[in-house]
Amino acid sequence: xxxxxxxxxxxxxxxxxxxxxxxxxxxxxxxxWVSDVDYHLILHETHRCISNPSVKEKVAISIDxxxxxxxxxxxxxxxxxxxDERTVDLEDGDTLDYDYLLVGLGTRTAFFGIEGLExxxxxxxxxxxxxxxxxxxxxxxxxxxxTDPAQIVIxxxxxxxxxxxxxxxxxxxxxxxxLEIHLVEGLDQIFPGNDDSIQSAxxxxxxxxxxxxxxxxxxxxxxxxxxxxxxxxxxxxxVLVWTGxxxxxxxVHEANVDKDERNYRLEAGQTFQTTNExxxxxxxxxLIDQPDEDPAPPTAQxxxxxxxxxxxxxxxxxxxxxxxxxxxxxxxxxVSVGEDAVAHDVxxxxxxxxFGGFPARTLKKMIAANWINDITGVGRAAxxxxxx
Numbered sequence: 001x002x003x004x005x006x007x008x009x010x011x012x013x014x015x016x017x018x019x020x021x022x023x024x025x026x027x028x029x030x031x032x033w034v035s036d037v038d039y040h041l042i043l044h045e046t047h048r049c050i051s052n053p054s055v056k057e058k059v060a061i062s063i064d065x066x067x068x069x070x071x072x073x074x075x076x077x078x079x080x081x082x083x084d085e086r087t088v089d090l091e092d093g094d095t096l097d098y099d100y101l102l103v104g105l106g107t108r109t110a111f112f113g114i115e116g117l118e119x120x121x122x123x124x125x126x127x128x129x130x131x132x133x134x135x136x137x138x139x140x141x142x143x144x145x146x147t148d149p150a151q152i153v154i155x156x157x158x159x160x161x162x163x164x165x166x167x168x169x170x171x172x173x174x175x176x177x178x179l180e181i182h183l184v185e186g187l188d189q190i191f192p193g194n195d196d197s198i199q200s201a202x203x204x205x206x207x208x209x210x211x212x213x214x215x216x217x218x219x220x221x222x223x224x225x226x227x228x229x230x231x232x233x234x235x236x237x238x239v240l241v242w243t244g245x246x247x248x249x250x251x252v253h254e255a256n257v258d259k260d261e262r263n264y265r266l267e268a269g270q271t272f273q274t275t276n277e278x279x280x281x282x283x284x285x286x287l288i289d290q291p292d293e294d295p296a297p298p299t300a301q302x303x304x305x306x307x308x309x310x311x312x313x314x315x316x317x318x319x320x321x322x323x324x325x326x327x328x329x330x331x332x333x334x335v336s337v338g339e340d341a342v343a344h345d346v347x348x349x350x351x352x353x354x355f356g357g358f359p360a361r362t363l364k365k366m367i368a369a370n371w372i373n374d375i376t377g378v379g380r381a382a383x384x385x386x387x388x
Contacts, residue, residue: 003029003318006088006098008078008251010035011043012303013104013283013310015066015375020311021102022068029318031071032096034088038063038075040375041127044300045368045388047160049130050137050167051174051338058384060127065376078105078251083276100278100314103252103266107284107298110245110263116222117155121242124160133241137168140238141177149178153227153237155219156244157185158192159335162202164241166337169209173338181211182235184227186218186244191335197354198333198344205337205356219244246284246298255279260287271323272310278317282310288326296328304371305329334364364388 005025007018010033018033025031039060048055063073077091081101088096109123122133140150152168154161165183172179183206185192189199190206190213206213217230227235248264257274258267266281268274268288274281282288283303288296296302309326316323332346341360345353368388373381 003099004097005029005031005100005102005314006096007031007033007102007104008035008081008088009104009106009283009285010037010040010063011104011106011283012300012371013106013285013307014102015040016304016307017102017104017282017311018067018071019375020308021314022071022311024312024315025318027070028315029099032098033063033067033071033073034076034078034090034096035063035073036075036077037126038073040066042368042371043125044159046127046130047124047163047167047336048387049127050134050164051171052387053131053134055387056127056131058387061372061376061380065380078249081252081255081279083256083279086278098278100318101280102272102310102314103255103279103281103285104283104303105249105251105285107246107263107265108249109242110247111242112245114219114221116224117219117242120222120224121155121240124164124241124243133164133168133239134171136239137171137179138177141172141175141179144178144238146178149180150238151180151182151236152239153182153184153235153241155184155227155240155242157183157190157213157215158243160243161185161241162191162206163336164243165206165211166209166340169206169211170338173209182237183211183213184217184219184229184235185213185215188216190215194333195344195354198335198342201342201344201354201356202335202337205340205342209338249285252285257281270325270327271313272306272326273313273317273323280310280314282306288328290328300371301331302328334360334367336361336364 042059079091080089111118144150221228257276268281268286272280284298313323334343341364342356343360365388369381
């Protein structure tokens, strides 16, 4: 009987792994690909849609342009995974059987129990999220004046928060829109956990674009008009965006594999195999062991690198061959701030660890174009270049 391989999710991990599986299995198994949307989203460029919604045509790539005709695609929301019965339950009531399962569902936004936050804040985990932010910011600007500008508050100054602030500032400047932008980070520095040089460079770019940065106090509560920060800071807002953390998907909560007790991300070895030998996990959905103490980071770069090995390892497991260990290689960081960018530790400019300007902007475009080329071809990558 032909083996059944089911892949969950169409992010970097899922899209890359499907292509790896197709080349590694070579007809020895049937592949079923499941996602709640019928496209792959280039998530690290989705923030571009906040300033320019037409970019959605470049950052959303049809599943049919990625997979081979032999791979079956099902657009559905995953409701649960039963590892004992080896089934995937879908929201519409259908059930899929599998012999091997690759979980690449990504994560959802974590709200950390902050009262009112989930109810009133936008998030940035999907194309619809980005378009919704654009619409609400534009509506708020239309109702404001230069003497009474609309207040935009962004909670969380990691990668998504910084890039969101940059795009809203770009929208404001291009339209001369009456907006004030506030970026709130509970820790002492923006882009926490990163090198001082990139933190400083990003802060400079944001402040040049008149983004008000507040650090050192956490958001404690939100109501329909106000964000309460620390013990004595209140910010009234017209649009609130929250980018402050991630947690696992509800669909895997009951799966009988080891997972983090707090966020339900699946624990996986360097081979991507979980404590169930027929279940593999990849991307943000997983905590993937690495030789040092920390698991692989939940980034597009890591998922992109891991996908090829994950697909090959499922084929190896099917054939009884030894599995490959994967080690994440950090190739540096590039962060956009509107039309500009900052790059760090990418070894493009000799003897300079952090740089901006034209080299950083070009590098940001190259990264996006390289991924698009990998999964669809050079024509689409070239077409997207100007908007990345």
